Amino acid sequence: MFSFIRQFRRRRLLRRPFPEAWLGYLDARVPFFRTLSPELRQPFLDKLKVFAWEKEFIGAGGLEVTDEIRVVISATAVQLVLHLGLSYYDRLREVIVYPSAFRIPDRTGGVLGEAKNWGSVILSWESVLAGLRNPGDGHDTATHEFAHVLDRADGAFDGTPNLRAYSHYRAWSAVMSEHFHKLQQGQRRERQVLDDYGGLNEAEFFAVATESFFEKPRQMQEKTPDLYEELKRFYGWDPAAGT
Template sequence: MTGLFRQLRRRRLARRPFPPDWLGYLDARVPFFARLSPALREDFLTKLKLFAWEKEFIGAGGMVITDEVRAVVSATAVQLVVHLDLSYYDRLREVIVYPDAFLLPDRTGVVLGEAKNWGTVILSWQAVLSGLQDPEDGHDTATHEFAHVLDRADGAFDGTPKLRSYSHYRAWAVVMSEHFHALQEGRSVERQVMDDYGAVNEAEFFAVATESFFERPHRMRELTPDLYEELKRFYGWDPASGT
């Protein structure tokens, strides 16, 4: 889809009213939705409906894609780009949803989520709901996988998404590298903030740090304030302050 065609299509979709039933799904399933300010909520809902209607949702393993699934999964994706731009998801074409944990040919053991290089995110519906139900446990599969998509938006899974300004890259590299290597070394401070899985590589570190930024913002701000500030500058959120 060319950039011009995408813009025209988004303008047309944006004029369509937000489905009233979807508000009920958000109220019931998405705790952070209730905390959005009125001004932010309007932009959030616009981006949510565009994401939901642009991306192809595919059920797998007996999963049926309902409006509830489409709205709730889209909400988890859009939370990351409310202060950014929906173009971060331009490379993403489809979202495949399984009812629960699943197997993949190229992975050993069961999987809860996966972001593929060619524009696909695969999610467990139960993992999506679990990540939303406990917003302070530091684990949110959907947030993790959609963070990978943002990372990939500039062409590679390397732990560095397209930042807001060229001048931000130096500080980003210094801060992210320091905490990534500290997590690899098992330093207690980083382990109190992030899951050990973030030590696998830089891409996983960014995704795990994103989970903690949204789910454990107070702990991250207290124990790794420089990491918190870099993520806040990128995402535009200050979740520790509720904004």
């Protein structure tokens, strides 16, 4: 029942015209948008407007949510699911945006982003922009946190999202586990591609690997080709080839 209502609402949003001003935000702030092929641009824009209007964006720490903030963050989310579908974000209800690093009870220091169990993503707008300004450094807070949302879509933060086919799980588990443990051991190839934070647990490994897949695809393809192939099969992208 809820799925039917959601699909009905998404079809209604899809029929609304894409605001022309939003294209300016994408051109100015989102480098990967400019590289999209003509075949992918319209599906990307369709999913972006549905995500931007469907999810609740909440300003925190004195930040007022503008269309620019809504559009840019939505673009980072949609990049991950362009070949998967918005259903991977069905559990996500709201995106909370702080102007910069924020604090969380029982955590020391400032936090740049966090994905919550109950359907929230919290982001630092400053960090979102920093990740987009440096598209090849392997660090992108928004990509990292939305990867956690994909991971959580099957009910747990465990580093394994809902894969495209049941037959994919065995290879996924073997490849992810191998490189996760090698990163924990500090092996050179993994550290050349992946941030050490990915060694914290399987969920963080998947999120860190997703950042590198989109931001350092050629390095990942060269140093850890099997990891690259698993992520390519899941996301449907081949960023090393520019597609």
